[in-house]
Amino acid sequence: MVRLAQKICIQPFSIARALLFFLLFSFSILKFADASQLTINNIDWGSGSISGDIGCSLGPKQGCLPVTFTDGSLVTLAAASDWKSIFTGWGLPCSSTGTCSITPSADTVLEVSFAKKLQARLGFGAHNDPQYDSLTEAYAGAGNTSGQYINAHQGPFQESLILNKNIAINLQGGRDGTDYLTTKDSFGTLLLTTLVGTLDVQLGSIRVDSMIIRDLLVEQGSIEVNSLIIQ
Numbered sequence: 001m002v003r004l005a006q007k008i009c010i011q012p013f014s015i016a017r018a019l020l021f022f023l024l025f026s027f028s029i030l031k032f033a034d035a036s037q038l039t040i041n042n043i044d045w046g047s048g049s050i051s052g053d054i055g056c057s058l059g060p061k062q063g064c065l066p067v068t069f070t071d072g073s074l075v076t077l078a079a080a081s082d083w084k085s086i087f088t089g090w091g092l093p094c095s096s097t098g099t100c101s102i103t104p105s106a107d108t109v110l111e112v113s114f115a116k117k118l119q120a121r122l123g124f125g126a127h128n129d130p131q132y133d134s135l136t137e138a139y140a141g142a143g144n145t146s147g148q149y150i151n152a153h154q155g156p157f158q159e160s161l162i163l164n165k166n167i168a169i170n171l172q173g174g175r176d177g178t179d180y181l182t183t184k185d186s187f188g189t190l191l192l193t194t195l196v197g198t199l200d201v202q203l204g205s206i207r208v209d210s211m212i213i214r215d216l217l218v219e220q221g222s223i224e225v226n227s228l229i230i231q
Contacts, residue, residue: 036104037066038075046085046114046133052077052099058114069104076101081114083158084133088113119153121180135161135171135195142169151180152193152211160197163221167204174210182210192229199223 040050041063049057053075056064069075077100081087087097091111094100102110120138123129124147132138135157138150146168153175163169173193176183183191195213199206201221209226216223216230 035068035106036071037068037107038102038104039066039107039109040064040077041109041111042114043091043111044088044113044115046081046116048079048081048085048087048112048114050077050079050112058112060114066107071105072103074101074103077110079112079114081117083156084117084119085114086117088115119155119157121151121175122148124148127179134159139163139169142167151175153180154183154191154193156194156196158196160200161195162200162202163204163206164202165204168206169204170207170209171211172209173212190227192227 038054040054040056040058042048042058042061045060047057047059049055050064053069054064054067054077058064079087079090079100089095089097089112090100091113093102094110100110102108116133118131118133120132120135121129122132122138122141130141132141135150135152136159138152139161142148142150142165144165144167147170149170149172152171152173154173174183174191175181175193176191185191190210192210192212195211197213198215198217199208199211199213200217200219201223202219203221205222205224207224207226208228211227212229214230216228
């Protein structure tokens with residue numbers, strides 16, 4: 001006896017539906033597995049960078065773009081300020097000034113704080129003279145008033161200072177604290193402030209005391225030196 005094989009007919013429409021269902025199911029699994037987004041916001045007026053499982057640079061009051069992580073995954077982060085700022089810590093759930101390790105299970109906003117590093121003071125010696133985060137900002141704050149003093153912490157100041165106003169300015173380095181008092185080492189030697197860049201005197205005049213600079217350029221201006229090292 002000869003049996004005839006039955007002919008099985010699979011409609012293309014059924015295959016397409018099955019494939020579509022499989023793709024939608026797979027996408028839903030992946031979507032729910034990677035549903036947690038982590039955003040980092042700088043809540044202060046300084047600048048810095050984030051490294052580790054997220055890498056980005058943050059200016060004042062800026063945030064990183066959201067990054068998606070698998071639910072329950074361990075995320076480790078480190079923060080570093082730039083030279084004009086101070087890293088003052090993480091917000092919840094870290095609340096520390098070291099490395100931050102979190103395990104997000106829902107969309108999370110993590111706060112970080114980079115504060116301005118006030119390290120230069122401008123004025124005539126009053127305790128309430130304004131403070132700045134750089135020598136350039138302090139010089140800009142002098143306006144067109146001659147005779148003012150820019151007192152500077154040790155730094156280093158990673159900038160070039162360009163003098164382009166027809167005023168006289170005094171630049172005094174080696175200062176410390178909020179009162180900008182002179183500082184000395186254990187041998188009684190006055191400490192110096194480092195300018196990692198060029199002091200460019202294009203106009204006006206400057207009197208320099210207790211400074212180390214990389215390069216000096218005097219154009220139409222003039223300079224008087226009390227204590228200056230050029231490296």
